[in-house]
Amino acid sequence: MLAMKSFARFVKPQGFVIVDDGLLPEDRHILSNHFDTIRFVPSKGVPVGACPTGGCWERLFTLSQENNDHYVIQLDSDTLTLSEPTEILECLAQKRSFTLGTSTGRETVGFSDAARFAHMSTSNHVQSHAERALANYPGHEHLKYVRGCAGFTGFAKGQLLPEKIQEFSTQMEKLIGKAKWHEWGSEQVTSNFMAANAPDSLVLPVERYQFWSPKVDNAKAMFVHFFGEFRFMGGMYVRQARRVIQQLSA
Structure with a gap:
């Protein structure tokens, strides 16, 4: 609710779609009372074709279905919009896609460059395996990639064409193997x-659209992703959440 309301006070959506992977009836009732236009899509009913199931793939395909008719924004629940996100408003006005940047992904690069960077790591995570394989992807010379975050992305x-998603997933499964590709994290890759290859897409500046950790100063942040365990460290999420609630109440 905080993610949705903190964002919607600056960016007025046509409505919200929640990919429901286990909300209780009372949860849906509370959310429905707070938002005029909201739909719940059961994750088990989302068709993903030959792509992996779970691991947020249902989220990506729900976005794809909605994207047939209008601009879509994926908004993770562990985010807070602290002030007017000017770049997002500009992207909407310009019909321009965007994605959340990271400390190791501040701009789009070619597949070969992305693979070279990935080879600097020996991580066994599916994202690292996939990125190292990009240099072997068919037609990689003409494709781009960004080491961004799927948690805040606009198309x-x-x-966000489902056939392109299917094609990419099929090729990556061939390159790194089905077992590895079906691990959690392949959806983000x-x-x-998809974001990097959208026309004129924007990678959001990490100084204003941040991943928070105890070492990060978010005094200038417009948007903060309290990723994973960091939401529970140092009390920053709670302090910022209370501040947002006070602003909304006013």
């Missing part, structure tokens, strides 16, 4: 690929 109408 202009018609840019796919989202990064």
Whole structure:
């Protein structure tokens, strides 16, 4: 609710779609009372074709279905919008896609460059395996990638094509093996690929659209992703959440 309301006070959506992977009836009732236009899509009913199931793939395909008709924005629940996100408003006005940047992904690069960077790591995570394999992807010379985050991504109408998602997933499964590709994290690789290859897409500046950790100063942040365990460290999420609630109440 905080993620949705803190964002919607600056960016007025047509409505919200929640990919429901286990909300209780009372949860849906509370959320429905707070938002005029909201739909709940059961995750088990989302068709993903030959792509992996779970691991947020249902989220990506729900976005794709919605993207047929209008601009879509993926908004993770562990985020807070602290002030007017000017770049997002500009992207909406310009019908331009965007994705959340990271400390190791501040701009789009070619597949070969992304693979070279990935080879500097020996991580066994699916994202690292996939990124190292990008140099072997068919037609990689003409493709781009960004080491971004799927948790806050926007796609202009018609840019998130399900057939392109399927094609990318099929090729990556061939390159790194089905077992590895079906691990949690492959959906983010796919989202990064789709965002990077959307026309004139923007990688949001990490100084203003941040991943928070105890060492990060978010005094200038417009948007903060309290990723994973960091939401529970140092009390920053609670302090910022209370501040947002006070602003909304006023």
